[in-house]
Amino acid sequence: MDFIYNYIIAGGSGFYEVAYSDLFNMPNVVYFRNYIDGINSKIKRLLLRVNFNLKVNKLIRTPLGKLVYPWLFPHSFKENRPLCFIFFGTQFAIINTSYLNYLRKKYPNAKLVLYMQDIIASLPYYDIESYKKRFDLVLSYDKGDCERYNLEYYPTPFSKIDxxxxxxxxxxxxxxxxxxxxxxxxxxxxxxxxxxxxxxxxxxxxxxxxxxxxxxxxxxxxxxxxxxxxxxxxxxxxxxxxxxxxxxxxxxxxxxxxxxxxxxxxxxxxxxxxxxxxxxxxxxxxxxxxxxxxxxxxxxxxxxxxxxxxxxxxxxxxxxxx
Missing domain, CATH: 3.40.50.2000 (Glycogen Phosphorylase B;)
Structure with missing residues (x-):
């Protein structure tokens, strides 16, 4: 089976890095452990941290957004396919900003997906109803959450372990x-x-x-x-x-x-x-x-x-x- 999309995965480190490691060498996938992954400039990393700092965002929403958004999740693919951005629920600092609007404008044909890999009841600050409107698809590993919030069910994947x-x-x-x-x-x-x-x-x-x-x-x-x-x-x-x-x-x-x-x-x-x-x-x-x-x-x-x-x-x- 061939893929329709090239995938940019805004994932996580630790468990997630191990669980998704089978994808790392795939030609149509780029995996990021955090939002500064793939950015070598120390100055750019600092500015990104300031822009997405949760305390700063309570006072001023993404003050450096126009400057730093183009730096996020750098990618290039050999085959020209439509893009699909997958955000893990751990990417709270990103998915609650205007960055998703930026992606919609820059890549009008791209799809945006959210994958929740923790129970929503343990994350009271996550506005799942808002996410359902902002993403093209929201998945959850938890069947109960899928029934409660009308999400797509998919159990957490796991790569083989050496x-x-x-x-x-x-x-x-x-x-x-x-x-x-x-x-x-x-x-x-x-x-x-x-x-x-x-x-x-x-x-x-x-x-x-x-x-x-x-x-x-x-x-x-x-x-x-x-x-x-x-x-x-x-x-x-x-x-x-x-x-x-x-x-x-x-x-x-x-x-x-x-x-x-x-x-x-x-x-x-x-x-x-x-x-x-x-x-x-x-x-x-x-x-x-x-x-x-x-x-x-x-x-x-x-x-x-x-x-x-x-x-x-x-x-x-x-x-x-x-």
């Missing part, structure tokens, strides 16, 4: 978790205690758990930030990845994709998995339905077909078709 290129981790880990506590930390602790009671070795990196709510235990690490590559390294050393959903979330999370790409068990409280395309996989286990965690030592294998479906190129095919 384990040999990950940092080294010298630990034996049975069950691994990394994430913010948010409102889910009681469930995370409940899962931890259950794992420890069955003699399993845990490694949990937890951010933002209130001091008076924390528990002590081997393998619990609080408020230590690690890179996404290091997170994958720990996951690769584990036998099972733990997934505890955010409150009100109704979609698949990166922990499922990590389990698939790294061939790991997934222990999850995401009941939606029972009804989706992964319901019959022996290596995905619902916490409430597991009488034992003895499966931890069973070998895990996910087919290449399942992995291929997760690749980010399929997101571009989807957008092309829409």
């Amino acid at each position: 384990i040999a290129k990950l940092p080294e981790v010298d630990e034996d880990i049975d069950v691994y978790f990394c994430g913010a506590g948010k409102t889910r930390y009681p469930e995370i602790f409940k899962a931890y205690i259950r794992c420890k009671n069955q003699g399993l070795k845990c490694k949990f990196f937890l951010m933002g758990v209130p001091l008076d709510k924390r528990i002590d235990g081997e393998g619990l690490v609080y408020d230590k930030r690690i890179s996404y590559e290091m997170n994958l390294a720990y996951a690769a050393k584990s036998k099972c990845i733990l997934e505890i959903m955010q409150e009100n979330a109704d979609g698949y999370t990166p922990r499922l994709w990590e389990a698939i790409m790294l061939n790991k068990h997934l222990l999850t409280n995401n009941s939606a998995i029972k009804y989706g395309e992964y319901k019959n996989l022996d290596s995905i286990h619902l916490i409430d339905e597991c009488s034992s965690l003895d499966f931890i030592n069973d070998k895990v294998f996910y087919s290449e077909e399942i992995k291929e479906k997760k690749l980010p190129i399929n997101l571009l095919f989807k957008i092309d078709s829409l």
Whole structure:
């Protein structure tokens, strides 16, 4: 299948950079980790930061817009196709300015797409109804948000992982978790205690758990930030990845994709998995339905077909078709 569009992706770093890495060498795709990516001039970078600074914009909306807009997301393509700009929801500083109007004038035939990869309820300052009017297409990874706001559903893509290129981790880990506590930390602790009671070795990196709510235990690490590559390294050393959903979330999370790409068990409280395309996989286990965690030592294998479906190129095919 050939593409209709050349894609300029205003994406993100960390997780996003890894998840979309398969696209980086495609001739019809340019991926940007942030809005100063691809701009070498220190002066231009400084002026861009001033222009899109959220505090500055509360006083004066994009004061340097006419000057700096043409610098953003530099691109050139060998084949002359229509342009499609994809903005991740993380690009809040950009999508709330007149830059989108600038793109409409400069590229009247271009399409503008927004892809939300976090639940909208956790982002009260995002005006999703306004975005639906300003973009040609708005997608979300969350089925519930798609139903609530009439968005197009598409689960978060994920590229294949080269384990040999990950940092080294010298630990034996049975069950691994990394994430913010948010409102889910009681469930995370409940899962931890259950794992420890069955003699399993845990490694949990937890951010933002209130001091008076924390528990002590081997393998619990609080408020230590690690890179996404290091997170994958720990996951690769584990036998099972733990997934505890955010409150009100109704979609698949990166922990499922990590389990698939790294061939790991997934222990999850995401009941939606029972009804989706992964319901019959022996290596995905619902916490409430597991009488034992003895499966931890069973070998895990996910087919290449399942992995291929997760690749980010399929997101571009989807957008092309829409």
